[in-house]
Amino acid sequence: MEQKLARLKTLLAEVVDLNAAAALLGWDQQTYMPAGGTEARGNQLGTIQSISHIKFTSDEVGKLLDDLVKETAGLDPDSDDARLVKVTARDYEKASRIPPEFVAEFALITTRAHEAWTEARAKSEFPIFRPHLEKIVEMGKQFISFFPAADHPYDILLDQFEPGMKTAEVKGIFEALRPRQVELLRAITSRPQVDDAFLHLDYPEKEQWDFGVDVVTRFGYDWKRGRQDKAVHPFTTNFSINDVRITTRFEPGSGVSALFSTMHEAGHAMYEQGINLAYERSPLAGGGSLAIHESQSRMWENLVGRSLPFWEHFYPRFKELFPSQLGNVDLKSFYKGINKVNPSFIRVEADEATYNMHIMLRLELEMAVTESKVMVKDLPELWNSKMEEFLGIIPPNNAKGVLQDVHWSSGLMGYFSTYALGNLVSAQLWEKISQDIPDLPDQIRQGRFDSLLHWLHEKVHLHGRKYEPQELVQKITGSKIDAAPYLRYLQGKFGEIYGL
Numbered sequence: 001m002e003q004k005l006a007r008l009k010t011l012l013a014e015v016v017d018l019n020a021a022a023a024l025l026g027w028d029q030q031t032y033m034p035a036g037g038t039e040a041r042g043n044q045l046g047t048i049q050s051i052s053h054i055k056f057t058s059d060e061v062g063k064l065l066d067d068l069v070k071e072t073a074g075l076d077p078d079s080d081d082a083r084l085v086k087v088t089a090r091d092y093e094k095a096s097r098i099p100p101e102f103v104a105e106f107a108l109i110t111t112r113a114h115e116a117w118t119e120a121r122a123k124s125e126f127p128i129f130r131p132h133l134e135k136i137v138e139m140g141k142q143f144i145s146f147f148p149a150a151d152h153p154y155d156i157l158l159d160q161f162e163p164g165m166k167t168a169e170v171k172g173i174f175e176a177l178r179p180r181q182v183e184l185l186r187a188i189t190s191r192p193q194v195d196d197a198f199l200h201l202d203y204p205e206k207e208q209w210d211f212g213v214d215v216v217t218r219f220g221y222d223w224k225r226g227r228q229d230k231a232v233h234p235f236t237t238n239f240s241i242n243d244v245r246i247t248t249r250f251e252p253g254s255g256v257s258a259l260f261s262t263m264h265e266a267g268h269a270m271y272e273q274g275i276n277l278a279y280e281r282s283p284l285a286g287g288g289s290l291a292i293h294e295s296q297s298r299m300w301e302n303l304v305g306r307s308l309p310f311w312e313h314f315y316p317r318f319k320e321l322f323p324s325q326l327g328n329v330d331l332k333s334f335y336k337g338i339n340k341v342n343p344s345f346i347r348v349e350a351d352e353a354t355y356n357m358h359i360m361l362r363l364e365l366e367m368a369v370t371e372s373k374v375m376v377k378d379l380p381e382l383w384n385s386k387m388e389e390f391l392g393i394i395p396p397n398n399a400k401g402v403l404q405d406v407h408w409s410s411g412l413m414g415y416f417s418t419y420a421l422g423n424l425v426s427a428q429l430w431e432k433i434s435q436d437i438p439d440l441p442d443q444i445r446q447g448r449f450d451s452l453l454h455w456l457h458e459k460v461h462l463h464g465r466k467y468e469p470q471e472l473v474q475k476i477t478g479s480k481i482d483a484a485p486y487l488r489y490l491q492g493k494f495g496e497i498y499g500l
Helices: 002-031 033-056 059-071 080-093 100-123 126-145 154-159 167-189 205-219 257-274 290-304 308-321 331-338 354-371 376-391 417-436 440-444 450-459 469-477 484-498
Strands: 228-230 235-240 243-248
Touching: 002 033, 002 059, 002 080, 002 100, 002 235, 002 243, 002 450, 033 080, 033 100, 059 080, 100 126, 100 376, 126 205, 126 354, 126 376, 154 440, 167 354, 167 484, 205 243, 205 308, 235 257, 235 331, 243 257, 257 308, 257 450, 290 417, 290 469, 308 331, 308 417, 331 469, 354 376, 354 417, 354 484, 417 450, 417 469, 417 484, 440 450
Parallel strands: 228 243
Antiparallel strands: 235 243
8 A cells, every 4th residue: 555655646746746837837927927928828838737637637546546545444534645545536536527638728718818808807898808708608518518417517616616515505605694794784884984085095005015015924924935926816826835926916096905915815825835744746735625715815814904903003004104194094993994894896805794795796697607597798787787786886897897807717617606605714713713812812912923823724724635625614613614603703893893
C-alpha cells in the first residue's frame, strides 16, 4: 500500500503543478495581460488544462485508486491518507466523465468570454457578451450530459462548487430565509434612514490602498506568501499554499469599497495560507467548498470589518487619512453609515441585509437557463424585472445589471448560491467562536486578531479539502448549515442600528 500511495502522490503532484501553472496564466489575464493576448492565452490555458486532465484521468491513476480504496478501508477514516484517497477518488470519478477536448475548448471559450465581458461591462452593451455567454450555457448543458441524471440538472453544476449539496437543499434554505429577510427589510424601511453621504466623496486611492494593506496585515495575511494587485472584479487565486494572491478595485465616489474588497479577499487568502503544509501539491490543498471559503471572506469583511469594535480601534487612523471627508463625522455616525441598509444595484457593494437577495436572483436565473426555460438574449430584461421584484429597484443600464459579475464569463455556472451559504456559515461559526473566545470584542477593540485567526486556523483552515462542507460545519458547530444564527446576527445588528 505504501508504494502505491507514494506513486499516487507523485502523479497527483504533477497534476497540481499543471493546474497551478494554468492558474498563474489566469491571474495574469485578469491583472496585467494586454487585451491582444486573449486568443494565445486561451490556447495556452486549453493546452495546459487538457494535459492536466489527461494525466489525472489516466488508467494508472484509476488503477491506483481502485486498489487504494480497498487497501485504505482499514485505516482511520479521518487519517490524511484515507481522506486523500477518498477525495481523489471522487474527483477522478467526475473528471473521467469529461473528455479532454471539452476541457481545452472550455478554456478557450471562457478566455474569449472574459475579454468580451470586460469590454461589454465597460460599454454597458450586453450584445458584445451575449454570443459568448450563449456558448458557455450550451457547454454547461453539455457538461451536465456527461453525468447520470440528477434530481435536478442544476445539481451537477452546484456539486462542482459545493460537494454533496443538492439544489433542493439550497432552495429549501433560501425559501426559509427569504421571508425573514423581507420582514427585516420592511421593518428597517419603516425607520428613519441612516446618512452615509460622507462615504460618497473623493477618497484618494493611495491612502485607501495603504490603509487596506495595514488592516489585512494586522489580520494576519502573510505578504511573504502573497501580494495584492488591481482587477476589474476582485478575486483571490493561489498557486501554492505559499503563494496566495489577492486583488482589489477602486470605485469612484466610495471611501470604503476597496477596503472591504481587500478584507474580503484577504479572508479567502488567509484560509488558503492556513492549510496544512503537508497537503502541498495534493488534492487536499484547497478550500472545503466555496461556501466554506465564503464564510471566511464574509466573516473578515463583515463580522469583523463592519463591526463597531473594529472601528473603535481603526477609525481614528482612518479619519486622520481623510480629514476633509470625515472631519465632522463621529464614530457612531460612521459605523451606521458603513452598515446602511439600502437596496443597491451592485452585489459586491450590497449591505448585509440585502446581499442574499442578489444571490437568490442569480440562482433563479441560472436554474432557468440551465433548464432552457429562459434564453440568454432575455437575461437583461429578466434581470431587471427580478431586481424590481426582489429589491424594488431597476438597474439604469446593463453594467449595473446583468453584466456586473465576472462569474459567467469564467464559466462558473452553479457558483452563486455559495455566497449566501457562506454568509450563513460565517454567522454559525461566529456563534461558536464567541463561546470559545468570550473576550473577542475587546481583543478586536485593541486591534488584536491573533486569537481569532488561530481559532480559524485550527478549526477550519488546516483541514483543506479533507472534509465535505456539511461534515466540517457539523464537526465544528454541532449542526449542518443553519440559517438561524445568521438571522439572529442580522436582527441583533440592524435592530440596534435602526432602533427596531
